[in-house]
Amino acid sequence: MSAVKSVQENPVEEFLRTDRLPHVWCSGCGIGTTVNCFARAVRKCGIPLEKLAVISGIGCTGRVAGYLKLDSIHVTHGRAIPFATGLKLANPELTVVVYSGDGDIAAIGGNHLINAARRNVDITVIMLNNFTYAMTGGQVTPTAPFESINTTAPYGAYEMPFNLPHLVASCGAVYVARWTAYHVVQLTKAMVEAMNKKGFSFIEVISPCPTIFLRRNRLGDSVAELKFYKEHSVIKHGADTREVGWDETRPDEIIVGKFVDIERPDYVEAMNTHLSKRLGDKYVWWGKK
Amino acid sequence: MAEIRYTTADPKGVLTGVHYMDGNHAACEGALAAGCRFAAGYPITPSTEVVERFSARIPLVGGVFIQMEDEIASSICLQGAVWGGLKAMTVTSGPGISLMQEHIGLAACLETPCVFVNVQRGGPSTGLPTLPGQADMQQCRWGSHGDYEVIALSPSTVQESFDFIIDAFNLAEIYRVPVFFMMDECVGHMTEKLIIPEADKIKVVERRYTTKPPGEYLPYKPDPDLVPEMVKVGDGYRFHVTGLTHDERGYPVINAQAQHEMCWRLVNKINQNAHKIWRYEEEEVEGADVVVLSYGISARVALKAIEMAKEKGIKVGRMRLIVVWPFPEPRVKEIAHKVKAIVVPELNIRGQIAREVERVVEGACKVVRVPHAGGTVHDPEQIFDAIMEAAR
Structure with a gap:
């Protein structure tokens, strides 16, 4: 056989730092799937690549910024949102995406999450939720379902987990969605919508962690987990976010969909409108008029 | 460069x-x-x-x-x-x-x-x-x-x-x-x-933005003064920077060699350029027996004490740090070899700058701390007493 066919080029290669491959993620991890969705969303969203920045915190998902061939900045644990806030305010023409995990965004970064939603800073937060601190070996998180086993909750978690879509919606986020790593088409579409949405947008992505969370909780491999997502997900666009909490390791229903899509002036617009009203011609308008 | x-x-x-x-x-x-x-x-x-x-x-x-x-x-x-x-x-x-x-x-x-x-x-x-x-x-x-x-x-x-x-x-x-x-x-x-x-x-x-085009630019390739040129988000460089130990490309590299190169440069870019950064004010240091070395509000309070000591016939000079870090080691060392004592009033107890002076002078002269826990400034008398003690 002479013709060993060369491997086809990765269709999203132009968005990846191929010189950094192989990546750090485990086989079966859902992060790569979501990055694939994100790269496709970047292609579709119509935003010039040079005006798009990705900021990550710390953890497995915190490594996403490092593999995307965009202006990408990898900061401290939990603080990607305030970094993104400063970046967006400095140059309102940029599209700024925060891509990080549940521990990073909801635990150590929780205060920044709620305040950015309240301010309606025009950034997109993609929070991958694998229910655990995977990079450090599987400690309990504020998203860990009741009774899930974690290294720092060896007898099972007993704290009530966050309902993050409800949290950010109640703080004023203008776009809130949840999908799983199974819903690649819907997730890609949501990413496009979120990046083009003016204001604070938030996507929770439920994603398998086969090495740590699934194994420790005897939930099978990633394929089993994706099947679980497939069989138990119920799409409820516009769902009452009070009803979308994920409390059990194996809920009967995984409620996914676009929960919130409303209009509200974003931070820079509110600042410009208010200050020009109060200061008149003396106010120096910030950003493009 | x-x-x-x-x-x-x-x-x-x-x-x-x-x-x-x-x-x-x-x-x-x-x-x-x-x-x-x-x-x-x-x-x-x-x-x-x-x-x-x-x-x-x-x-x-x-x-x-x-x-x-x-x-x-x-x-x-x-x-x-x-x-x-x-x-x-x-x-x-x-x-x-x-x-x-x-x-x-x-x-x-x-x-x-x-x-x-x-x-x-x-x-x-x-x-x-x-x-x-x-x-x-x-x-x-x-x-x-x-x-x-x-x-x-x-x-x-x-x-x-x-x-x-x-x-x-x-x-x-x-x-x-x-x-x-x-x-x-x-x-x-x-x-x-x-x-x-x-x-x-x-x-x-102005910020040291690069003039190199994307592709040629490396975020942490230093100029000869050990400082790299910068870019900003939105200029088309599609760069990556990280708080992890990194190489010149800005990519994480988790090993001892990358750590050695990055950390030594972060330290040396200040240490090797320190002579361009040091800044202090001196008065009547030449011929002085005692030099009062201080900074901030304490340097101002010390002026009164210096005046009082001079009235007693003590030869007192003063050195005021404007740039505190990097510390002007060679000059402090030089002064130490010419004077009996360096007096260091500051609003802390453990001599945060005094101990730096002690480290630098290596016993060449006495170093007299004038500690104060804060809450107010020194009473000039307290600094005066220290000067008189030092001049003895």
Whole structure:
């Protein structure tokens, strides 16, 4: 056989730092799937690549910024949102995406999450939720379902987990969605919508962690987990976010969909409108008029 | 090597004229004159007036002030603004600067040019919110984990709060480090005459943006002065930077060699250029038996004590640190070989700068500490007694 066919080029290669491959993620991890969705969303969203920045915190998902061939900045644990806030305010023409995990965004970064939603800073937060601190070996998180086993909750978690879509919606986020790593088409579409949405947008992505969370909780491999997502997900666009909490390791229903899509002036617009009203011609308008 | 690009201040930010204001307000005006167009802050006594004024002034100049949810957020929000192309600062005091330490390390590691203003109060913990201290002087050098160097300046007057914060911004741009502006409650709240010059008399350093095209540019390839050129988000470089140990491409490399190269450069870019950064004021050091070495408000209080000692016939000179870090080692060593003693009054108990003097002089002369726990300034008598003791 002479013709060993060369491997086809990765269709999203132009968005990846191929010189950094192989990546750090485990086989079966859902992060790569979501990055694939994100790269496709970047292609579709119509935003010039040079005006798009990705900021990550710390953890497995915190490594996403490092593999995307965009202006990408990898900061401290939990603080990607305030970094993104400063970046967006400095140059309102940029599209700024925060891509990080549940521990990073909801635990150590929780205060920044709620305040950015309240301010309606025009950034997109993609929070991958694998229910655990995977990079450090599987400690309990504020998203860990009741009774899930974690290294720092060896007898099972007993704290009530966050309902993050409800949290950010109640703080004023203008776009809130949840999908799983199974819903690649819907997730890609949501990413496009979120990046083009003016204001604070938030996507929770439920994603398998086969090495740590699934194994420790005897939930099978990633394929089993994706099947679980497939069989138990119920799409409820516009769902009452009070009803979308994920409390059990194996809920009967995984409620996914676009929960919130409303209009509200974003931070820079509110600042410009208010200050020009109060200061008149003396106010120096910030950003493009 | 990228030459240091000087320009003059943007007149929009410069309130030229003669004023009567306190050090905190003057620091704000200095920051605006230096081209600072972004501040993120969180209320904390005795520093808050800086951002209060900034929040009132910046809408008229063009820029952003944001009051963040805490000091941790402020200290990274400002770095986002810097990577977005602005000059930026945050302003705080003891408890706030303690919260900011992780991001001081991030600024050192990403080489984010930025300014941290610390209007020092008494500590530890909540301490003395409304009263002065100078007990954060070692913290600003060592506070974040790991190896890196910073620059710190300390003003003694309202005029210097304006003048030196401009230097702080300029040094941040030249060396791409977090620069500390170490005020204290007295200087911050003291009201005196301030002269703000015309904008074209104020020298401002531009960011060292690269002229290399994307593809050729490497984020952490240093110039011969060990400082790399910068880019900002949105210019098409599609660059990556990380707080992980990284190589010249900005990519994480987790091994001892990368650590060696990165950390040595972060330290050496200040140490090898220290002679260009040192700045101090001297008076009557030649022929003196005793030199009083101090900084900030304590250097000013010491003037009275020096006068009293001179009246007693003691030959007293003085050295005032303007740049505290990097410490002017060779000059202090030189002085030590000429005098009987160096007297170091400061508003902390354990001799935060005195022990640096002791380390540097290596026993060549006596070093007399004049400790004070803070809450007020020294009684000049206390410094006078130390001078008399030293001269014996």
